[in-house]
Amino acid sequence: MSNGPVVVLTALNLEYQAVRQRLVDLQPHRHKHGTRFEVGTVRGTSCRVALGLASKGNNSAAVIAERAIQEFSPVAVLFVGVAGALWDTARLGDVVIATHVYAYHGGTSEDDGLKSRPRVWEAPHGLSQLASHLARLNDWADPTPGHEGVPQVRFGAIAAGEVVQNSRISTEAQWIRQHYNDALAIEMEAAGVAQAGHLSGAPVAIIRGISDRADGTKNSADDRNWQPRAAANAAAFAARLAVELVVEHEETAMSGDDKAHSADQFGRRVTNTAHNSTIGIMAGTVTGSNVHMTAVPKAPGPMDLVAELNRFRERLGRHLAEETLDEDTYREALTDLDSAIRSVGATTPESSKRTVMTLKRLRGLVAEHPALSAELAPMVAAAGDLA
Structure with a gap:
Protein backbone atom coordinates (compact mmCIF):
# COMPACT_ATOMS: atom_id res chain seq x y z
CA MET A 1 0.00 0.00 0.00
CA ALA A 253 -3.69 0.69 6.33
CA MET A 254 -4.40 0.42 10.07
CA SER A 255 -7.15 -2.12 9.42
CA GLY A 256 -4.75 -4.12 7.27
CA ASP A 257 -2.13 -4.11 10.03
CA ASP A 258 -4.68 -5.57 12.47
CA LYS A 259 -5.23 -8.51 10.11
CA ALA A 260 -1.61 -9.01 9.07
CA HIS A 261 -0.97 -11.73 11.62
CA SER A 262 -3.36 -14.08 9.82
CA ALA A 263 -1.75 -13.84 6.37
CA ASP A 264 1.68 -14.16 4.85
CA GLN A 265 3.32 -11.50 2.67
CA PHE A 266 1.42 -12.68 -0.40
CA GLY A 267 -2.01 -12.49 1.21
CA ARG A 268 -2.40 -16.26 1.74
CA ARG A 269 -4.25 -17.25 4.90
CA VAL A 270 -2.08 -18.84 7.59
CA THR A 271 -3.57 -20.93 10.43
CA ASN A 272 -1.50 -22.33 13.31
CA THR A 273 -3.08 -25.13 15.34
CA ALA A 274 -1.58 -27.10 18.27
CA HIS A 275 -3.23 -30.07 20.03
CA ASN A 276 -1.89 -31.36 23.39
CA SER A 277 1.49 -29.78 22.65
CA THR A 278 4.07 -27.86 24.59
CA ILE A 279 4.79 -24.63 22.78
CA GLY A 280 8.04 -22.77 23.22
CA ILE A 281 8.01 -19.00 22.76
CA MET A 282 10.52 -16.22 22.82
CA ALA A 283 9.25 -13.40 25.00
CA GLY A 284 10.49 -9.87 25.35
CA THR A 285 9.74 -9.73 29.10
CA VAL A 286 7.86 -11.80 31.69
CA THR A 287 6.07 -10.09 34.59
CA GLY A 288 4.34 -12.45 36.99
CA SER A 289 2.11 -14.60 34.82
CA ASN A 290 2.03 -12.07 31.96
CA VAL A 291 4.14 -12.68 28.89
CA HIS A 292 5.00 -9.64 26.77
CA MET A 293 5.71 -10.63 23.19
CA THR A 294 8.10 -8.92 20.82
CA ALA A 295 7.22 -10.18 17.38
CA VAL A 296 9.73 -9.88 14.57
CA PRO A 297 7.94 -10.79 11.34
CA LYS A 298 9.98 -12.38 8.66
CA ALA A 299 10.47 -10.01 5.73
CA PRO A 300 9.65 -11.41 2.32
CA GLY A 301 12.76 -12.48 0.46
CA PRO A 302 13.56 -11.80 -3.18
CA MET A 303 13.24 -15.48 -4.11
CA ASP A 304 9.77 -15.63 -2.54
CA LEU A 305 8.61 -12.79 -4.76
CA VAL A 306 10.33 -14.22 -7.84
CA ALA A 307 8.55 -17.51 -7.24
CA GLU A 308 5.20 -15.73 -6.98
CA LEU A 309 5.89 -13.78 -10.17
CA ASN A 310 6.75 -16.98 -12.03
CA ARG A 311 3.53 -18.56 -10.78
CA PHE A 312 1.69 -15.48 -12.02
CA ARG A 313 3.32 -15.99 -15.43
CA GLU A 314 1.80 -19.48 -15.55
CA ARG A 315 -1.64 -18.07 -14.70
CA LEU A 316 -1.30 -15.53 -17.50
CA GLY A 317 -0.55 -18.40 -19.87
CA ARG A 318 -3.69 -20.23 -18.78
CA HIS A 319 -5.81 -17.11 -19.34
CA LEU A 320 -4.30 -16.77 -22.82
CA ALA A 321 -5.04 -20.42 -23.61
CA GLU A 322 -8.62 -19.98 -22.38
CA GLU A 323 -8.91 -16.86 -24.58
CA THR A 324 -9.89 -14.66 -21.65
CA LEU A 325 -6.71 -12.62 -22.25
CA ASP A 326 -5.78 -11.22 -25.65
CA GLU A 327 -2.37 -11.75 -27.25
CA ASP A 328 -1.28 -8.08 -27.08
CA THR A 329 -2.08 -7.75 -23.38
CA TYR A 330 -0.33 -11.07 -22.70
CA ARG A 331 2.87 -9.95 -24.42
CA GLU A 332 2.89 -6.57 -22.64
CA ALA A 333 2.31 -8.35 -19.33
CA LEU A 334 5.26 -10.69 -19.94
CA THR A 335 7.49 -7.69 -20.67
CA ASP A 336 6.53 -6.10 -17.33
CA LEU A 337 6.97 -9.41 -15.51
CA ASP A 338 10.47 -9.88 -16.91
CA SER A 339 11.37 -6.32 -15.94
CA ALA A 340 10.08 -6.83 -12.38
CA ILE A 341 11.97 -10.12 -11.93
CA ARG A 342 15.22 -8.52 -13.12
CA SER A 343 14.96 -5.70 -10.58
CA VAL A 344 13.92 -7.85 -7.60
CA GLY A 345 17.38 -9.25 -6.89
CA ALA A 346 19.12 -5.88 -6.43
CA THR A 347 17.23 -5.10 -3.17
CA THR A 348 18.17 -1.42 -3.18
CA PRO A 349 15.66 1.38 -2.51
CA GLU A 350 15.81 2.41 -6.17
CA SER A 351 15.32 -1.13 -7.52
CA SER A 352 12.51 -1.76 -5.02
CA LYS A 353 10.75 1.37 -6.18
CA ARG A 354 11.24 0.33 -9.80
CA THR A 355 9.76 -3.10 -9.06
CA VAL A 356 6.74 -1.55 -7.34
CA MET A 357 6.03 0.78 -10.26
CA THR A 358 6.43 -2.04 -12.81
CA LEU A 359 3.99 -4.24 -10.90
CA LYS A 360 1.54 -1.36 -10.57
CA ARG A 361 1.73 -0.84 -14.31
CA LEU A 362 1.11 -4.57 -14.80
CA ARG A 363 -1.88 -4.40 -12.47
CA GLY A 364 -3.31 -1.57 -14.56
CA LEU A 365 -2.73 -3.60 -17.71
CA VAL A 366 -4.83 -6.51 -16.41
CA ALA A 367 -7.38 -4.33 -14.62
CA GLU A 368 -10.18 -5.80 -16.76
CA HIS A 369 -9.41 -9.21 -15.22
CA PRO A 370 -10.24 -8.76 -11.48
CA ALA A 371 -8.79 -12.14 -10.46
CA LEU A 372 -5.39 -11.35 -11.98
CA SER A 373 -5.41 -7.78 -10.66
CA ALA A 374 -6.21 -8.99 -7.13
CA GLU A 375 -3.30 -11.46 -7.20
CA LEU A 376 -0.87 -8.64 -7.97
CA ALA A 377 -1.85 -6.41 -5.02
CA PRO A 378 0.07 -8.39 -2.33
CA MET A 379 3.05 -8.70 -4.68
CA VAL A 380 3.19 -4.90 -4.97
CA ALA A 381 3.21 -4.65 -1.17
CA ALA A 382 5.90 -7.35 -0.90
CA ALA A 383 8.08 -5.57 -3.48
CA GLY A 384 7.90 -2.38 -1.42
CA ASP A 385 9.19 -4.26 1.64
CA LEU A 386 12.27 -5.73 -0.04
CA ALA A 387 14.51 -2.70 0.43
Whole structure:
Protein backbone atom coordinates (compact mmCIF):
# COMPACT_ATOMS: atom_id res chain seq x y z
CA MET A 1 0.00 0.00 0.00
CA SER A 2 1.36 3.40 -1.04
CA ASN A 3 2.63 5.82 1.60
CA GLY A 4 3.09 8.57 -0.97
CA PRO A 5 1.35 11.93 -1.19
CA VAL A 6 -1.66 12.88 -3.27
CA VAL A 7 -0.41 14.16 -6.64
CA VAL A 8 -2.24 17.24 -7.97
CA LEU A 9 -1.56 18.31 -11.55
CA THR A 10 -2.77 21.33 -13.50
CA ALA A 11 -2.44 22.55 -17.09
CA LEU A 12 -2.28 26.32 -16.51
CA ASN A 13 -0.31 28.50 -14.12
CA LEU A 14 -3.56 30.11 -12.97
CA GLU A 15 -4.83 26.67 -11.92
CA TYR A 16 -1.48 25.82 -10.31
CA GLN A 17 -1.59 28.99 -8.19
CA ALA A 18 -5.17 28.26 -7.10
CA VAL A 19 -4.03 24.91 -5.66
CA ARG A 20 -0.74 26.29 -4.33
CA GLN A 21 -2.56 28.87 -2.19
CA ARG A 22 -4.07 25.99 -0.21
CA LEU A 23 -0.72 24.42 0.63
CA VAL A 24 1.89 25.28 3.27
CA ASP A 25 5.49 24.26 3.97
CA LEU A 26 6.20 23.87 0.27
CA GLN A 27 9.50 22.33 -0.75
CA PRO A 28 10.79 22.04 -4.32
CA HIS A 29 11.25 18.56 -5.75
CA ARG A 30 13.12 18.07 -9.03
CA HIS A 31 12.67 14.96 -11.14
CA LYS A 32 15.90 13.58 -12.62
CA HIS A 33 14.74 14.68 -16.10
CA GLY A 34 14.02 18.24 -15.01
CA THR A 35 10.30 18.24 -14.21
CA ARG A 36 9.72 20.35 -11.11
CA PHE A 37 7.17 19.68 -8.41
CA GLU A 38 6.42 21.31 -5.07
CA VAL A 39 5.58 19.12 -2.10
CA GLY A 40 3.65 20.56 0.83
CA THR A 41 0.64 19.94 3.04
CA VAL A 42 -2.94 21.12 2.79
CA ARG A 43 -3.33 24.04 5.16
CA GLY A 44 -4.45 22.95 8.64
CA THR A 45 -3.96 19.22 7.93
CA SER A 46 -1.22 16.61 7.63
CA CYS A 47 -2.24 15.71 4.06
CA ARG A 48 0.84 15.74 1.82
CA VAL A 49 0.43 16.97 -1.76
CA ALA A 50 2.88 16.90 -4.66
CA LEU A 51 1.90 19.70 -7.03
CA GLY A 52 3.00 19.80 -10.67
CA LEU A 53 2.34 21.69 -13.90
CA ALA A 54 1.60 19.44 -16.88
CA SER A 55 0.97 22.11 -19.54
CA LYS A 56 -1.79 21.94 -22.16
CA GLY A 57 -2.82 18.86 -24.11
CA ASN A 58 -3.48 15.19 -23.49
CA ASN A 59 -0.01 14.07 -24.59
CA SER A 60 1.85 16.39 -22.23
CA ALA A 61 -0.55 15.62 -19.38
CA ALA A 62 -0.06 11.86 -19.87
CA VAL A 63 3.75 12.11 -19.76
CA ILE A 64 3.85 14.30 -16.65
CA ALA A 65 1.19 12.19 -14.91
CA GLU A 66 3.16 8.99 -15.59
CA ARG A 67 6.34 10.71 -14.36
CA ALA A 68 4.64 11.90 -11.17
CA ILE A 69 3.20 8.44 -10.47
CA GLN A 70 6.62 6.80 -10.83
CA GLU A 71 8.29 9.49 -8.72
CA PHE A 72 5.86 9.60 -5.79
CA SER A 73 3.82 6.33 -5.79
CA PRO A 74 0.80 8.46 -4.85
CA VAL A 75 -2.38 7.62 -3.01
CA ALA A 76 -4.21 9.15 -6.00
CA VAL A 77 -3.75 11.61 -8.86
CA LEU A 78 -6.07 14.63 -9.09
CA PHE A 79 -6.12 16.68 -12.27
CA VAL A 80 -7.50 20.09 -11.36
CA GLY A 81 -8.44 23.12 -13.43
CA VAL A 82 -11.03 24.80 -15.61
CA ALA A 83 -13.20 23.56 -18.48
CA GLY A 84 -15.97 24.68 -20.79
CA ALA A 85 -19.57 23.66 -20.17
CA LEU A 86 -21.56 21.80 -22.82
CA TRP A 87 -25.29 22.20 -23.52
CA ASP A 88 -25.79 24.67 -20.61
CA THR A 89 -25.88 21.76 -18.17
CA ALA A 90 -23.56 23.41 -15.64
CA ARG A 91 -23.41 26.98 -14.38
CA LEU A 92 -20.30 29.10 -14.50
CA GLY A 93 -18.32 28.41 -11.34
CA ASP A 94 -19.78 24.92 -10.79
CA VAL A 95 -17.40 21.98 -10.33
CA VAL A 96 -17.66 18.91 -12.57
CA ILE A 97 -16.21 15.59 -11.41
CA ALA A 98 -15.67 13.08 -14.21
CA THR A 99 -17.52 9.80 -13.81
CA HIS A 100 -15.87 8.83 -17.10
CA VAL A 101 -13.62 10.50 -19.66
CA TYR A 102 -14.06 10.39 -23.43
CA ALA A 103 -11.08 10.72 -25.77
CA TYR A 104 -13.45 11.98 -28.43
CA HIS A 105 -11.06 12.49 -31.34
CA GLY A 106 -10.77 8.79 -32.13
CA GLY A 107 -12.42 7.88 -35.43
CA THR A 108 -12.16 6.44 -38.92
CA SER A 109 -12.75 8.38 -42.12
CA GLU A 110 -14.84 6.41 -44.62
CA ASP A 111 -16.67 7.13 -47.87
CA ASP A 112 -19.92 7.81 -46.05
CA GLY A 113 -18.37 10.05 -43.39
CA LEU A 114 -16.39 10.10 -40.19
CA LYS A 115 -17.21 7.24 -37.81
CA SER A 116 -16.59 7.62 -34.11
CA ARG A 117 -14.07 5.35 -32.40
CA PRO A 118 -13.82 6.75 -28.89
CA ARG A 119 -11.82 5.55 -25.92
CA VAL A 120 -13.30 5.88 -22.48
CA TRP A 121 -11.99 5.56 -18.92
CA GLU A 122 -14.27 5.25 -15.91
CA ALA A 123 -13.38 6.87 -12.61
CA PRO A 124 -12.46 4.40 -9.83
CA HIS A 125 -15.58 3.43 -7.89
CA GLY A 126 -14.22 4.17 -4.43
CA LEU A 127 -12.92 7.57 -5.46
CA SER A 128 -16.26 8.50 -7.07
CA GLN A 129 -18.13 7.38 -3.97
CA LEU A 130 -15.93 9.52 -1.73
CA ALA A 131 -16.34 12.56 -4.00
CA SER A 132 -20.13 12.10 -3.98
CA HIS A 133 -20.09 11.93 -0.19
CA LEU A 134 -18.14 15.19 0.06
CA ALA A 135 -20.48 16.85 -2.41
CA ARG A 136 -23.44 15.91 -0.20
CA LEU A 137 -21.70 17.32 2.88
CA ASN A 138 -21.32 20.60 0.94
CA ASP A 139 -18.69 22.03 3.30
CA TRP A 140 -15.85 22.42 0.81
CA ALA A 141 -16.59 25.74 -0.92
CA ASP A 142 -15.02 29.03 0.14
CA PRO A 143 -17.38 31.93 0.81
CA THR A 144 -17.04 34.38 -2.09
CA PRO A 145 -17.86 37.96 -1.03
CA GLY A 146 -20.06 39.78 -3.50
CA HIS A 147 -21.26 36.64 -5.30
CA GLU A 148 -24.53 34.92 -4.62
CA GLY A 149 -25.02 31.21 -4.82
CA VAL A 150 -22.83 28.32 -3.77
CA PRO A 151 -21.14 26.40 -6.59
CA GLN A 152 -22.63 22.99 -7.18
CA VAL A 153 -20.74 19.75 -7.71
CA ARG A 154 -21.91 17.82 -10.75
CA PHE A 155 -20.95 14.30 -11.78
CA GLY A 156 -20.85 13.16 -15.38
CA ALA A 157 -18.80 12.57 -18.49
CA ILE A 158 -16.00 14.92 -19.55
CA ALA A 159 -14.91 15.07 -23.19
CA ALA A 160 -11.17 15.51 -23.79
CA GLY A 161 -9.91 16.45 -27.23
CA GLU A 162 -6.94 18.00 -28.96
CA VAL A 163 -8.34 21.41 -29.95
CA VAL A 164 -9.81 24.38 -28.09
CA GLN A 165 -13.59 24.13 -28.47
CA ASN A 166 -15.29 27.54 -28.72
CA SER A 167 -18.36 27.24 -30.93
CA ARG A 168 -21.91 25.89 -30.85
CA ILE A 169 -22.25 25.53 -34.61
CA SER A 170 -18.87 24.31 -35.90
CA THR A 171 -18.44 20.86 -37.42
CA GLU A 172 -16.54 19.87 -34.29
CA ALA A 173 -19.37 21.03 -32.03
CA GLN A 174 -21.94 19.10 -34.08
CA TRP A 175 -19.74 15.97 -33.94
CA ILE A 176 -19.53 16.19 -30.15
CA ARG A 177 -23.29 16.73 -29.79
CA GLN A 178 -24.02 13.76 -32.04
CA HIS A 179 -21.68 11.26 -30.38
CA TYR A 180 -21.03 12.58 -26.84
CA ASN A 181 -24.19 14.39 -25.83
CA ASP A 182 -24.00 13.13 -22.24
CA ALA A 183 -20.74 15.05 -21.63
CA LEU A 184 -21.08 17.92 -19.16
CA ALA A 185 -17.78 19.62 -19.91
CA ILE A 186 -14.99 19.72 -22.46
CA GLU A 187 -11.23 20.18 -22.09
CA MET A 188 -7.85 18.93 -23.37
CA GLU A 189 -6.00 16.90 -20.69
CA ALA A 190 -8.26 14.39 -18.92
CA ALA A 191 -7.81 11.55 -21.44
CA GLY A 192 -4.02 11.64 -21.11
CA VAL A 193 -4.10 11.60 -17.30
CA ALA A 194 -6.76 8.86 -17.23
CA GLN A 195 -4.66 6.68 -19.55
CA ALA A 196 -1.52 7.20 -17.43
CA GLY A 197 -3.43 6.24 -14.29
CA HIS A 198 -4.93 3.18 -15.96
CA LEU A 199 -1.55 1.85 -17.12
CA SER A 200 0.18 2.62 -13.80
CA GLY A 201 -2.53 1.32 -11.49
CA ALA A 202 -3.02 4.74 -9.84
CA PRO A 203 -6.55 6.04 -9.14
CA VAL A 204 -7.32 9.28 -11.00
CA ALA A 205 -9.93 11.98 -10.41
CA ILE A 206 -10.63 14.77 -12.91
CA ILE A 207 -11.92 17.92 -11.18
CA ARG A 208 -12.93 20.87 -13.36
CA GLY A 209 -14.39 24.28 -12.55
CA ILE A 210 -16.64 25.68 -15.29
CA SER A 211 -15.12 28.91 -16.61
CA ASP A 212 -16.93 29.31 -19.97
CA ARG A 213 -19.60 27.75 -22.17
CA ALA A 214 -17.44 26.70 -25.14
CA ASP A 215 -19.88 28.63 -27.32
CA GLY A 216 -17.85 31.43 -28.91
CA THR A 217 -17.53 33.63 -25.80
CA LYS A 218 -14.18 32.20 -24.64
CA ASN A 219 -11.54 34.91 -24.06
CA SER A 220 -14.24 37.52 -23.45
CA ALA A 221 -14.10 39.81 -20.41
CA ASP A 222 -16.71 37.61 -18.71
CA ASP A 223 -14.58 34.53 -19.36
CA ARG A 224 -11.49 36.19 -17.91
CA ASN A 225 -13.51 37.08 -14.81
CA TRP A 226 -14.75 33.52 -14.33
CA GLN A 227 -11.48 31.67 -14.94
CA PRO A 228 -9.86 32.44 -11.55
CA ARG A 229 -13.13 31.79 -9.71
CA ALA A 230 -13.67 28.46 -11.46
CA ALA A 231 -10.04 27.46 -10.81
CA ALA A 232 -10.41 28.39 -7.12
CA ASN A 233 -13.58 26.30 -6.80
CA ALA A 234 -11.93 23.27 -8.40
CA ALA A 235 -8.89 23.70 -6.13
CA ALA A 236 -11.11 23.95 -3.03
CA PHE A 237 -12.88 20.68 -3.80
CA ALA A 238 -9.61 18.98 -4.76
CA ALA A 239 -8.01 19.96 -1.43
CA ARG A 240 -10.99 18.62 0.50
CA LEU A 241 -10.92 15.38 -1.50
CA ALA A 242 -7.15 14.98 -1.02
CA VAL A 243 -7.50 15.25 2.76
CA GLU A 244 -10.26 12.65 2.87
CA LEU A 245 -8.33 10.32 0.58
CA VAL A 246 -5.37 10.35 2.96
CA VAL A 247 -7.60 9.81 6.02
CA GLU A 248 -9.33 6.88 4.31
CA HIS A 249 -5.98 5.48 3.15
CA GLU A 250 -4.55 5.59 6.68
CA GLU A 251 -7.65 3.92 8.13
CA THR A 252 -7.39 1.15 5.55
CA ALA A 253 -3.69 0.69 6.33
CA MET A 254 -4.40 0.42 10.07
CA SER A 255 -7.15 -2.12 9.42
CA GLY A 256 -4.75 -4.12 7.27
CA ASP A 257 -2.13 -4.11 10.03
CA ASP A 258 -4.68 -5.57 12.47
CA LYS A 259 -5.23 -8.51 10.11
CA ALA A 260 -1.61 -9.01 9.07
CA HIS A 261 -0.97 -11.73 11.62
CA SER A 262 -3.36 -14.08 9.82
CA ALA A 263 -1.75 -13.84 6.37
CA ASP A 264 1.68 -14.16 4.85
CA GLN A 265 3.32 -11.50 2.67
CA PHE A 266 1.42 -12.68 -0.40
CA GLY A 267 -2.01 -12.49 1.21
CA ARG A 268 -2.40 -16.26 1.74
CA ARG A 269 -4.25 -17.25 4.90
CA VAL A 270 -2.08 -18.84 7.59
CA THR A 271 -3.57 -20.93 10.43
CA ASN A 272 -1.50 -22.33 13.31
CA THR A 273 -3.08 -25.13 15.34
CA ALA A 274 -1.58 -27.10 18.27
CA HIS A 275 -3.23 -30.07 20.03
CA ASN A 276 -1.89 -31.36 23.39
CA SER A 277 1.49 -29.78 22.65
CA THR A 278 4.07 -27.86 24.59
CA ILE A 279 4.79 -24.63 22.78
CA GLY A 280 8.04 -22.77 23.22
CA ILE A 281 8.01 -19.00 22.76
CA MET A 282 10.52 -16.22 22.82
CA ALA A 283 9.25 -13.40 25.00
CA GLY A 284 10.49 -9.87 25.35
CA THR A 285 9.74 -9.73 29.10
CA VAL A 286 7.86 -11.80 31.69
CA THR A 287 6.07 -10.09 34.59
CA GLY A 288 4.34 -12.45 36.99
CA SER A 289 2.11 -14.60 34.82
CA ASN A 290 2.03 -12.07 31.96
CA VAL A 291 4.14 -12.68 28.89
CA HIS A 292 5.00 -9.64 26.77
CA MET A 293 5.71 -10.63 23.19
CA THR A 294 8.10 -8.92 20.82
CA ALA A 295 7.22 -10.18 17.38
CA VAL A 296 9.73 -9.88 14.57
CA PRO A 297 7.94 -10.79 11.34
CA LYS A 298 9.98 -12.38 8.66
CA ALA A 299 10.47 -10.01 5.73
CA PRO A 300 9.65 -11.41 2.32
CA GLY A 301 12.76 -12.48 0.46
CA PRO A 302 13.56 -11.80 -3.18
CA MET A 303 13.24 -15.48 -4.11
CA ASP A 304 9.77 -15.63 -2.54
CA LEU A 305 8.61 -12.79 -4.76
CA VAL A 306 10.33 -14.22 -7.84
CA ALA A 307 8.55 -17.51 -7.24
CA GLU A 308 5.20 -15.73 -6.98
CA LEU A 309 5.89 -13.78 -10.17
CA ASN A 310 6.75 -16.98 -12.03
CA ARG A 311 3.53 -18.56 -10.78
CA PHE A 312 1.69 -15.48 -12.02
CA ARG A 313 3.32 -15.99 -15.43
CA GLU A 314 1.80 -19.48 -15.55
CA ARG A 315 -1.64 -18.07 -14.70
CA LEU A 316 -1.30 -15.53 -17.50
CA GLY A 317 -0.55 -18.40 -19.87
CA ARG A 318 -3.69 -20.23 -18.78
CA HIS A 319 -5.81 -17.11 -19.34
CA LEU A 320 -4.30 -16.77 -22.82
CA ALA A 321 -5.04 -20.42 -23.61
CA GLU A 322 -8.62 -19.98 -22.38
CA GLU A 323 -8.91 -16.86 -24.58
CA THR A 324 -9.89 -14.66 -21.65
CA LEU A 325 -6.71 -12.62 -22.25
CA ASP A 326 -5.78 -11.22 -25.65
CA GLU A 327 -2.37 -11.75 -27.25
CA ASP A 328 -1.28 -8.08 -27.08
CA THR A 329 -2.08 -7.75 -23.38
CA TYR A 330 -0.33 -11.07 -22.70
CA ARG A 331 2.87 -9.95 -24.42
CA GLU A 332 2.89 -6.57 -22.64
CA ALA A 333 2.31 -8.35 -19.33
CA LEU A 334 5.26 -10.69 -19.94
CA THR A 335 7.49 -7.69 -20.67
CA ASP A 336 6.53 -6.10 -17.33
CA LEU A 337 6.97 -9.41 -15.51
CA ASP A 338 10.47 -9.88 -16.91
CA SER A 339 11.37 -6.32 -15.94
CA ALA A 340 10.08 -6.83 -12.38
CA ILE A 341 11.97 -10.12 -11.93
CA ARG A 342 15.22 -8.52 -13.12
CA SER A 343 14.96 -5.70 -10.58
CA VAL A 344 13.92 -7.85 -7.60
CA GLY A 345 17.38 -9.25 -6.89
CA ALA A 346 19.12 -5.88 -6.43
CA THR A 347 17.23 -5.10 -3.17
CA THR A 348 18.17 -1.42 -3.18
CA PRO A 349 15.66 1.38 -2.51
CA GLU A 350 15.81 2.41 -6.17
CA SER A 351 15.32 -1.13 -7.52
CA SER A 352 12.51 -1.76 -5.02
CA LYS A 353 10.75 1.37 -6.18
CA ARG A 354 11.24 0.33 -9.80
CA THR A 355 9.76 -3.10 -9.06
CA VAL A 356 6.74 -1.55 -7.34
CA MET A 357 6.03 0.78 -10.26
CA THR A 358 6.43 -2.04 -12.81
CA LEU A 359 3.99 -4.24 -10.90
CA LYS A 360 1.54 -1.36 -10.57
CA ARG A 361 1.73 -0.84 -14.31
CA LEU A 362 1.11 -4.57 -14.80
CA ARG A 363 -1.88 -4.40 -12.47
CA GLY A 364 -3.31 -1.57 -14.56
CA LEU A 365 -2.73 -3.60 -17.71
CA VAL A 366 -4.83 -6.51 -16.41
CA ALA A 367 -7.38 -4.33 -14.62
CA GLU A 368 -10.18 -5.80 -16.76
CA HIS A 369 -9.41 -9.21 -15.22
CA PRO A 370 -10.24 -8.76 -11.48
CA ALA A 371 -8.79 -12.14 -10.46
CA LEU A 372 -5.39 -11.35 -11.98
CA SER A 373 -5.41 -7.78 -10.66
CA ALA A 374 -6.21 -8.99 -7.13
CA GLU A 375 -3.30 -11.46 -7.20
CA LEU A 376 -0.87 -8.64 -7.97
CA ALA A 377 -1.85 -6.41 -5.02
CA PRO A 378 0.07 -8.39 -2.33
CA MET A 379 3.05 -8.70 -4.68
CA VAL A 380 3.19 -4.90 -4.97
CA ALA A 381 3.21 -4.65 -1.17
CA ALA A 382 5.90 -7.35 -0.90
CA ALA A 383 8.08 -5.57 -3.48
CA GLY A 384 7.90 -2.38 -1.42
CA ASP A 385 9.19 -4.26 1.64
CA LEU A 386 12.27 -5.73 -0.04
CA ALA A 387 14.51 -2.70 0.43
